[in-house]
Amino acid sequence: MSTTPTPPSLPIIDISAFVHPDPDPNIAADRKRATAHRVHEACRDAGFFYLTGHGIETEVMEKVLRLAKEFFLRPDEEKAELSISRNDQARGYQRLGENVTRYKKDFHEVPPFIPGLDLYKPVTAEHYVVRNNLPLRGENLWPKNPPEFRAEFEDYVERMKRLGQAVMGAMAMGLGMEESYFERFLDDSFWCVGGFYKGGRSGSGPFGPI
Known part of the structure; x- marks a missing residue:
């Protein structure tokens, strides 16, 4: 029995690391790198994404x-x-x-x-x-x-x-x-x-x- 494939969902990314950076520069840098990696993957693989933490x-x-x-x-x-x-x-x-x-x-x-x-x-x-x-x-x-x-x-x-x-x-x-x-x-x-x-x-x- 064939099944209808589930359409892929768009990535949901918390952008707060760039909107409200952490006061600790080391933590801020780590959070930005992690968020940037997710944004890069979303742009490369899906082309679109949702944002949370946008302020x-x-x-x-x-x-x-x-x-x-x-x-x-x-x-x-x-x-x-x-x-x-x-x-x-x-x-x-x-x-x-x-x-x-x-x-x-x-x-x-x-x-x-x-x-x-x-x-x-x-x-x-x-x-x-x-x-x-x-x-x-x-x-x-x-x-x-x-x-x-x-x-x-x-x-x-x-x-x-x-x-x-x-x-x-x-x-x-x-x-x-x-x-x-x-x-x-x-x-x-x-x-x-x-x-x-x-x-x-x-x-x-x-x-x-x-």
């Missing part, structure tokens, strides 16, 4: 998800004020079918087609995308409601950037390099937060940032 409190993530849900349940005419068509066709609110990838509408590529709100790293007038009139040259269009949306999302972005730097440090050590090796490439990282919503007015569908 981003559950309350923070739940609040960001709640604010995303509240925004998507606002009236359509209010969300339309943030339309990407009023900006650079990238930053802002996208109704069904308005998402653009490589200059083509792609409906987020997979069904069911869902609306979204895209936010990117702010750019100055001197940035090359602005000087060359390229996509992403506009400003982020922040919702006025909920009132705390912008402050909470900007805080979330900063937390995720710090976590990303910690993970890159672990990856560097896993490759046998100094923890700081990738820092020279991350001093001006370009981030994106996409909020997507699928569901009726009852708010029963999944939602939140990625």
